[in-house]
Amino acid sequence: DxxxxxxxxxxxxxxxxxxTLRCSPRSGDLSVYWYQQSLDQGLQFLIQYYNGEERxxxxxxxxxxxxxxxxxxxxxxxSSLELGDSALYFCASxxxxxxTGNTIYFGEGSWLTVV
Amino acid sequence: GIQVEQSPPDxxxxxGANSTLRCNFSDSVNNLQWFHQNPWGQLINLFYIPxxxxxxxxxxxxxxxxxxxxxxxxxxxxxxxxxxxxxxVRADRGSTLGRLxxxxxxxxxVWP
Numbered sequence: 001d002x003x004x005x006x007x008x009x010x011x012x013x014x015x016x017x018x019x020t021l022r023c024s025p026r027s028g029d030l031s032v033y034w035y036q037q038s039l040d041q042g043l044q045f046l047i048q049y050y051n052g053e054e055r056x057x058x059x060x061x062x063x064x065x066x067x068x069x070x071x072x073x074x075x076x077x078x079s080s081l082e083l084g085d086s087a088l089y090f091c092a093s094x095x096x097x098x099x100t101g102n103t104i105y106f107g108e109g110s111w112l113t114v115v
Numbered sequence: 116g117i118q119v120e121q122s123p124p125d126x127x128x129x130x131g132a133n134s135t136l137r138c139n140f141s142d143s144v145n146n147l148q149w150f151h152q153n154p155w156g157q158l159i160n161l162f163y164i165p166x167x168x169x170x171x172x173x174x175x176x177x178x179x180x181x182x183x184x185x186x187x188x189x190x191x192x193x194x195x196x197x198x199x200x201x202x203x204v205r206a207d208r209g210s211t212l213g214r215l216x217x218x219x220x221x222x223x224x225v226w227p
């Protein structure tokens with residue numbers, strides 16, 4: 001158990017819909033990362049938050065948004081869903097955002113299927 | 116961003132065999148992690164190893180940061196070792212500081 005909790009574990013929804021994925025980081029970790037894993041694109045970095053502020057943005061679509069709340073949990077919102085958004089979405093956390101010595105731990109992922 | 120290349124892309128072994136997985140990266144890093152993704156999709160941390168050598172049971176890893184590569188050794192393979200092994204690195208400077216860059220992984224299949 002990595003200590004990073006993601007919900008839901010599985011989600012099936014229709015095209016055009018909106019879903020929210022939730023992540024609770026490890027106790028004491030201030031930084032949260034979101035990754036998307038699809039068969040053809042591998043593990044892609046989406047976005048990173050540190051103590052409530054956005055720190056880095058990767059290949060995140062405009063239809064997707066995220067935030068980190070004062071209690072440090074984070075949500076990834078996916079809207080106007082398309083078939084190609086079907087993927088495994090990971091949340092990860094670490095104590096800081098860039099310094100050495102910090103292992104980044106991943107949650108179990110949320111499987112999203114868009115039909 | 117940093118380029119991460121893993122080899123081989125696929126590896127098929129008989130139970131009991133040893134194997135070496137390689138990860139090359141294109142820039143200096145302050146974090147290198149090896150992960151095992153099991154058939155259920157979970158990413159399991161194996162090693163945090165930005166430099167040096169570590170061992171954990173039948174697995175060991177070595178990173179030579181100055182030459183920008185890391186090796187993961189699996190000895191006496193078991194069927195439960197099957198899955199995808201990922202190497203991921205983090206830059207030690209620049210605008211991409213903080214995020215992990217992943218390789219494409221090595222798909223390991225161990226037959227009984």
